[in-house]
Amino acid sequence: MIKNKLSVTLALLMPLTSFAAETINSAPEVLKVTSSADDGSAGTLRWALEKNNQNAGHYRIELQSPDNQPLVIKPVKPLPEILGPVDIINLDWQKNGKYAAIDGSGYIKGSEPQSCPGAVSGQYGANVRTTTMPGLVLRDTHDVTLQGIEVRNFCIGILINRAKNNVIEDSRIVGNHGGAGIMMTGDDGKGNSTATTTERNKIIRNTFINNGDAMEATRGASFNLIAENFITTDDVNNKEPSQGLEMLWGNDNEVLHNHFENYSDGVQLNWGNRNYIAGNTFTNLSSAVTLSGTGNIVDSNIMTGNRVAVSVRPQGEPGKNGAFGINRITGPAVNRITANIMVDNGKPVKRCFAGGSCLDGFAGAIVFNVPGLEHAAFTGNRGGGISNDTSKLEKICAIDGPSADCEKTPNKDQQAPAITRVSRSQNALTIDGQVKGEANTLYRVEFFSNSKSTQDEAENYLGYQMVPINAKGQGVIHDQINVAADLQVANVTSTATTSDGATSTLSKPVALK
Structure with a gap:
């Protein structure tokens, strides 16, 4: 019985030992590139690439300057x-x-x-x-x-x-x-x-x-x-x-x-x-x-x-x-x-x-x-x-x-929303408007603010509202967005994105009232 157990143990250990040896032996051989020459001699990049290509997967190529100066290799023909x-x-x-x-x-x-x-x-x-x-x-x-x-x-x-x-x-x-x-x-x-x-x-x-x-x-x-x-x-x-x-x-x-x-x-x-x-x-x-x-x-x-x-x-x-x-x-x-x-x-x-x-x-x-x-x-x-x-x-x-x-x-020549009113109460913006689009679909309307009245782009991203478009191709925007107390808001712009991902240009900016 003991003999059988020992035989089983040895049988289990042998593949593990063989696997470990194989793992150790599979470590890549290092080819060191220390020469800036391009004559194919040992230590050159050309030599290392040619040797690697004879048995790809067997090597690792390491470049290192021998004199603390950056290694500069100027091939005289394609590598x-x-x-x-x-x-x-x-x-x-x-x-x-x-x-x-x-x-x-x-x-x-x-x-x-x-x-x-x-x-x-x-x-x-x-x-x-x-x-x-x-x-x-x-x-x-x-x-x-x-x-x-x-x-x-x-x-x-x-x-x-x-x-x-x-x-x-x-x-x-x-x-x-x-x-x-x-x-x-x-x-x-x-x-x-x-x-x-x-x-x-x-x-x-x-x-x-x-x-x-x-x-x-x-x-x-x-x-x-x-x-x-x-x-x-x-x-x-x-x-x-x-x-x-x-x-x-x-x-x-x-x-x-x-x-x-x-x-x-x-x-x-x-x-x-x-x-x-x-x-x-x-x-x-x-x-x-x-x-x-x-x-x-x-x-x-x-x-x-x-x-x-x-x-x-x-x-x-x-x-x-x-x-x-x-x-x-x-x-x-x-x-x-x-x-x-x-x-x-x-x-x-x-x-x-x-x-x-x-x-x-x-x-x-x-x-x-x-x-x-x-x-x-x-x-x-x-x-x-x-x-x-x-x-x-x-x-x-x-x-x-x-x-x-x-x-x-x-x-799809998707038109931008029309923001009609923006108001602020403490740390919240209330935004109203309309968006025209594809009937009976759901749009993503994104809102942006600008800190100066002369700006008409998207200085700060505020958030979004999902807006259903009715059978007549019209949607109503009414959203309240929390903002930081110190965020300077001079106006708000927006984009509309169709259900399949076509985004409009930015809408005309609307100033706070």
């Missing part, structure tokens, strides 16, 4: 594409915050947009389709982590192409003047989208400086997280300050707690659906957020000092083929704009590189019908080598006049 899983970590950043730099000036000559050709002959720069001359490439792979790296002076800093579960964190992306600082794309090599290939990547806590586009999530890039990044540029060192983040046919991405400044657009959505843009700050942009597509949510952002806070673009009907070979499949834009702080916009920021708002009169908090580069009415730079023949571009009904093929006002 090998990175195969995962692998962590590439700069130990100097973990210890003292110094980045290890990978600098493209070793073989990419010139910082002009023309030095970065597009996929189509004759096109160039940040505003055209391209995967040209990247610094680091993650293609058809997964589970690569980069930390503490500065990638600079390439046409694309980091290219994530048909790759999943990668993390770019605590790094700095500088002066990549072609496609983007970081480009996430499902591009199949022919400009088509690929579904489920570019998902669950994380771009977090990075600094982006003077890139053409700071980031892109395009052609099927979905379910990615872009969070806590600082994105900036200037008009001197960046010849094409286009987008902080462009999402073209990118769906279900989350853009959270980033700071965007000085670009044509902070976030530009082109026919992307169900993206969530929340808790970001936007300043000194021609358009803080530009929307087309449907089901996108712009929630609880702070937008100050821009020309337009939220530009809502029209788009073609389902199946309509527009300019630039774009096949519309989502129908008119229906997007939710909720609880954002929008103040001191309408500034003369006319920076329009494939985006922004430079057409006279299109400025303010929430503006419908802002033309994009596919529209004949667009004023600005459509991209290097792209035709500006407006006869082949799309028309907007509200700008170009009604016609059979013009694009209708987005967000």
